[in-house]
Amino acid sequence: MKVLLINGSPNPRGCTYTALNEVAKTLEQEGIETEIIQVGQKDIRGCIGCRQCKESGQCIFDDFVNEVAPKFNECDGIVIGSPVYYASANGTLISFLDRLFYSTLADKTMKVGAAVVSARRAGTTATFDELNKYFTISSMPVVSSQYWNMVHGNTPEDVMKDEEGMQIMRTLGKNMAFLIKSIQLGKEKYGLPEKEQHVFTPFIR
Numbered sequence: 001m002k003v004l005l006i007n008g009s010p011n012p013r014g015c016t017y018t019a020l021n022e023v024a025k026t027l028e029q030e031g032i033e034t035e036i037i038q039v040g041q042k043d044i045r046g047c048i049g050c051r052q053c054k055e056s057g058q059c060i061f062d063d064f065v066n067e068v069a070p071k072f073n074e075c076d077g078i079v080i081g082s083p084v085y086y087a088s089a090n091g092t093l094i095s096f097l098d099r100l101f102y103s104t105l106a107d108k109t110m111k112v113g114a115a116v117v118s119a120r121r122a123g124t125t126a127t128f129d130e131l132n133k134y135f136t137i138s139s140m141p142v143v144s145s146q147y148w149n150m151v152h153g154n155t156p157e158d159v160m161k162d163e164e165g166m167q168i169m170r171t172l173g174k175n176m177a178f179l180i181k182s183i184q185l186g187k188e189k190y191g192l193p194e195k196e197q198h199v200f201t202p203f204i205r
């Protein structure tokens with residue numbers, strides 16, 4: 001059982017990392033393998049909507065997105081972390097996520113997801129909502145904690161002092177481990193839910 005943790009900050013050891021690392025440590029203590037992937041400092045362009053991935057199963061831009069895609073397909077859970085930029089997620093992270101979620105055709109049903117955000121002061125809940133939407137369009141259960149998953153600070157030292165924020169991260173790790181293990185048992189006992197053919201209704205006639 002493995003969880004990928006995506007750091008959308010350009011600071012590889014900054015505030016977002018400090019929060020993600022607390023989740024990762026807790027997951028490891030619960031027997032779940034983890035890998036933190038640095039995304040925020042990469043040069044990642046946005047999706048151009050060419051839809052070639054729907055034929056090939058991978059993004060036409062053969063970069064870091066395609067490197068991470070097989071790991072995403074195989075993992076049992078993903079934690080997406082972002083610093084808050086103008087009350088939104090980091091732009092590079094959004095380019096990465098749009099292309100990763102759109103181009104990977106493997107079924108994501110019951111792969112669990114959680115968003116984690118870091119801000120000096122505000123914009124946390126808007127960013128949290130933004131990131132959770134990748135899961136809720138993908139049949140992925142969203143893992144929650146005792147509060148919305150956020151930490152506050154401008155430096156890792158600030159974040160370490162945010163005791164409530166750090167506790168939220170540990171609770172998130174425990175809840176995620178429990179859910180992954182429970183889903184594993186559920187899959188063995190009941191199998192995945194049956195799927196209907198996907199209906200696309202771009203507009204209502």
Ligand SMILES: Cc1cc2nc3c(=O)[nH]c(=O)nc-3n(C[C@H](O)[C@H](O)[C@H](O)COP(=O)(O)O)c2cc1C
Nearest residue numbers: 009014015016083084085086087119120121122154
């Ligand atoms: C371009 C930019 C925009 C920012 N916008 C906000 C904001 O809207 N609200 C806020 O509280 N902090 C804002 N910040 C501060 C960061 O969100 C905050 O310092 C965060 O914890 C940094 O995380 P990191 O160390 O992982 O990069 C902004 C920082 C930058 C560089």
